[in-house]
Amino acid sequence: MWPYKPKTTVIILAPLIFSFALALDVYMPVLPEMRRMFHTSQSAIQLTISVFFLICGFGQLILGPLSDQYGRLKVVWASAFLFIIGSALCSMSKTIDIFLIFRALEALGAAGLSVSAFAIVRDTYDGKDSALIYSYLNGMLAFSPILGPLIGVALITHYPWYSAFYFLTVLAISTALIILVWGKESLSIANRKAFNWSVFYRYFLIGKSLTFWSFTLPAIAGISSFFALFSMTPYIVEELGLPKTTIMYAFGAAGLSFMIGSFVSGSLTQKLGVFKTTVVGTFLILLSGIILIIVYQLTGLTLVGFFGPCVIATFGCALTSGAGASGALEPFGEFPGAASAMFGALQLGGSSIIGSISSLFVLNSSYPLAFTMIIMSLFSLLIIFFKSRANIKTIS
Known part of the structure; x- marks a missing residue:
């Protein structure tokens, strides 16, 4: 069984979800170059991001329950293999259509790595400890937007666009080696559940929970804002x-x-609790969207005017993602794999759909990103309000 302390757990699991993040961040600087090399449109290139998010998200609905039946370690191994093969084949693609197929394969591998990592945390920890680990995992992920573009820019400066996928192939092999040396099973045989069609009934039960949605929707608001920001950045810079x-x-x-x-989310959750931390994060995303519109109206499109307010949103996104994962999964200890899968599917798949809609507009202003932040955070605050009302009625 899983023998490690929380800090060691973070170090071991970080590469599993780091692979997903770098598959986006290393890849972002090469988007304009890919558009030219594949002789295709901006919308087709944006589709390669959406497909990755969509498959990585909704693929967890199957891979999560499979990990409930066969254990986390087997799913991690299979997923690492898919990620390696998908990344290698992406580098060899000659057309955008073929690339999309292999990108989907890579995404399925990333989905299995991500859902297994979160399920391992849920198997082993609960309450504030799990919230703390989720927050630290998100903190480790935050190195990806710092390191990923640096690697991507260096690669595209000296090598063709497909060198980014050579790098991802090597990364996936390294992740597999880490699991080979330190990976342990966290789900006992006694707690495993056979994969059958009843899993979809579990999703139905989870989907009926107002508690689940009050934590999941703010997480979607944060990640969809991230999706829109990262999708737009190469074109705004251009x-x-x-x-x-x-x-x-x-x-x-x-x-x-x-x-x-x-990292702040971990300590903030300890002081305020999971619910209040989620509310604070949602308000920060809303504030960022409002500031984006005000600044754009006053100064037009500028580097500081666009990216400055986004720093507030990404800080809020960290709060909603870390606290949201803990709060959304906490009530579902009987089937943590299914709950983790549904949370991940909605967070990533939902963000893919929302981000893709925002990317349909011409990416030469702050409006697509600002409206994504404002609309999603307002929906989140609305469901949070209903959750609070339900709690008051229960107490009274």
């Missing part, structure tokens, strides 16, 4: 006529804010 290295600094600022927010 619109402003700035060098590619600007992408690195912009992602780095967002990642640093997310990292600080993730």
